[in-house]
Amino acid sequence: MRNVVVEDAAAAVEGIKDGDTVMMGGFGGAGLPLGVVKAVLDRGVRDLTLISNNAGSTEDDLSLWFEARIVRKIVCSYPRSAKHFAEQYRAGTVELELVPQGTLVERIRAGGAGLGGFLSPVGVGTVFADGKEKIVVDGREFILELPLHADFAFVKGHLADTLGNVTYNKTARNHCAVMATAGRTVAVEVDRVVNVGDLDPEAIVTPCIFVDRVFARSSR
Amino acid sequence: MTPLSRDALARMVALHLPEQGFVNLGIGAPTHVADYLPAGSGVILHSENGILNVGPKPAAGEEDWDLINAGKMPISLRSGGSYFDSSLSFAMMRGGHLDVAVLGAFQVSKNGDLANWTTGDNGSPPGIGGAIDLAVGAKSIWVMMDHVTKDGRSRIVERCGYPLTARGVVTRIFTNLCIIDVTEDGLAVRALLDGLAIEALRDRTEAPLRVMGDPLTIRQDGSVA
Numbered sequence: 001m002r003n004v005v006v007e008d009a010a011a012a013v014e015g016i017k018d019g020d021t022v023m024m025g026g027f028g029g030a031g032l033p034l035g036v037v038k039a040v041l042d043r044g045v046r047d048l049t050l051i052s053n054n055a056g057s058t059e060d061d062l063s064l065w066f067e068a069r070i071v072r073k074i075v076c077s078y079p080r081s082a083k084h085f086a087e088q089y090r091a092g093t094v095e096l097e098l099v100p101q102g103t104l105v106e107r108i109r110a111g112g113a114g115l116g117g118f119l120s121p122v123g124v125g126t127v128f129a130d131g132k133e134k135i136v137v138d139g140r141e142f143i144l145e146l147p148l149h150a151d152f153a154f155v156k157g158h159l160a161d162t163l164g165n166v167t168y169n170k171t172a173r174n175h176c177a178v179m180a181t182a183g184r185t186v187a188v189e190v191d192r193v194v195n196v197g198d199l200d201p202e203a204i205v206t207p208c209i210f211v212d213r214v215f216a217r218s219s220r
Numbered sequence: 221m222t223p224l225s226r227d228a229l230a231r232m233v234a235l236h237l238p239e240q241g242f243v244n245l246g247i248g249a250p251t252h253v254a255d256y257l258p259a260g261s262g263v264i265l266h267s268e269n270g271i272l273n274v275g276p277k278p279a280a281g282e283e284d285w286d287l288i289n290a291g292k293m294p295i296s297l298r299s300g301g302s303y304f305d306s307s308l309s310f311a312m313m314r315g316g317h318l319d320v321a322v323l324g325a326f327q328v329s330k331n332g333d334l335a336n337w338t339t340g341d342n343g344s345p346p347g348i349g350g351a352i353d354l355a356v357g358a359k360s361i362w363v364m365m366d367h368v369t370k371d372g373r374s375r376i377v378e379r380c381g382y383p384l385t386a387r388g389v390v391t392r393i394f395t396n397l398c399i400i401d402v403t404e405d406g407l408a409v410r411a412l413l414d415g416l417a418i419e420a421l422r423d424r425t426e427a428p429l430r431v432m433g434d435p436l437t438i439r440q441d442g443s444v445a
Contacts, residue, residue, distance in 0.1 A: 027269040027270075027288070027306075028288060028292035029285055030269070030285060030286050030288050030292075031286075053306075077347070077348055077349050078348065078349040079347055080344075080347035085345065086345050089345045090343065096345060098347075098348055099348075100348050100349075100350070101268065101306070101348070101349050101350040101353060102306075102310030102313060102314050102352075102353035103353070105307050105310055106307060109307050120314075121314070121356050122314060122352055122356045122386075123352065124356075124386075125384065125386070125387040126352070126384045126385065126386065126387075127383055127384075168303075169286045170271075170284065170286040170287040170297070171267075171270050171271050171288055172286040173303055173305050174269050174270050174305065175306045176305070177305035177306075177307075178305055178306060178307050205305070
């Protein structure tokens with residue numbers, strides 16, 4: 001039987017290399033796979049393009065990647081309250097693509113769903129429309145937003161079975177469930193791995209077809 | 221004439237929310253509106269990070285960091301609440317399913333343009349978050365803000381000087397001095413702080429203001445009569 005469980009975070013990030021595009025789930029700390037944050041640092045990769053809602057805070061989170069200067073570009077909706085990111089932003093050593101949050105998640109969804117993009121009313125008449133194709137539908141102006149893909153999508157789930165079916169916990173689901181459809185390799189950090197058959201099929205949010213690797217968060 | 225306190229402004233907004241409405245309160249001052257919702261209002265609060273029927277802040281020691289609001293602060297879930305992913309959450313926001321979004325602002329123009337995400341200061345990274353999705357998608361966009369800046373300049377302007385969040389979307393403005401409706405014929409004063417003359421309000425407001433009939437009176441506690 002299919003079994004996608006790997007030993008630990010280090011095994012979950014196996015194959016990541018310089019210049020890769022990486023999606024990281026989470027809204028603030030909720031849904032952020034913290035074990036992956038550390039494991040990617042340990043791999044010593046650089047020049048990453050990071051797709052994430054936030055750019056870390058000053059705490060123990062994605063800010064570690066900016067402190068270590070391994071991110072070349074971030075595609076993000078709200079990189080505020082992020083001390084290490086802000087330092088590099090001011091110094092001009094990291095590129096920021098600022099994306100409205102709903103557009104960010106829908107671009108990721110388009111990537112995972114095999115769509116060539118979508119038409120959004122969000123940003124019309126603002127700087128967020130600059131350089132984008134305008135399309136009028138039924139008299140209303142939209143802008144063409146393009147899909148986002150990633151070499152790796154790393155998200156935090158609550159429970160996963162050994163097949164790779166995943167449930168989430170409360171508001172920690174956020175961008176995770178969508179990112180889990182859009183990575184070439186998808187790895188899920190969970191609180192606990194359970195046996196096949198233990199998850200209520202109605203409660204599974206990410207079906208195993210999307211998931212390549214699962215590991216249980218270590219209880220440190 | 222003392223401008224409304226932040227608490228009274230939040231209370232004034234809360235008292236106007238439609239009963240049983242689906243409402244999103246933006247981060248910052250709007251989040252505070254939740255504390256003043258009348259008992260039995262039936263208002264259902266949405267938060268962009270994937271929760272409907274947001275409940276109050278949990279007691280100290282009861283916080284669950286997987287259960288937070290858009291401001292990344294711990295909250296609770298009311299009975300009948302639900303969790304969902306960001307895509308579905310923004311479908312609610314962008315797709316016209318929310319009755320009211322309450323947002324903060326730097327500036328609002330006479331035709332309802334909203335500027336609330338950056339002052340263009342390059343010293344700190346800008347953040348747009350979900351404010352822009354709300355501004356485009358909610359049925360009614362209410363702004364709550366101080367009427368003037370710290371140095372006394374009007375925030376209600378002919379044309380926004382700051383980068384726009386969205387054009388022509390604001391439907392009502394609540395300030396610490398008044399309530400203004402954005403109409404096709406311009407800005408209409410709906411209510412005025414007790415003791416404040418309309419001319420004094422016009423002196424503090426760059427954009428032209430209309431008055432239809434007698435404006436309602438705003439008391440210091442934020443109630444309106």
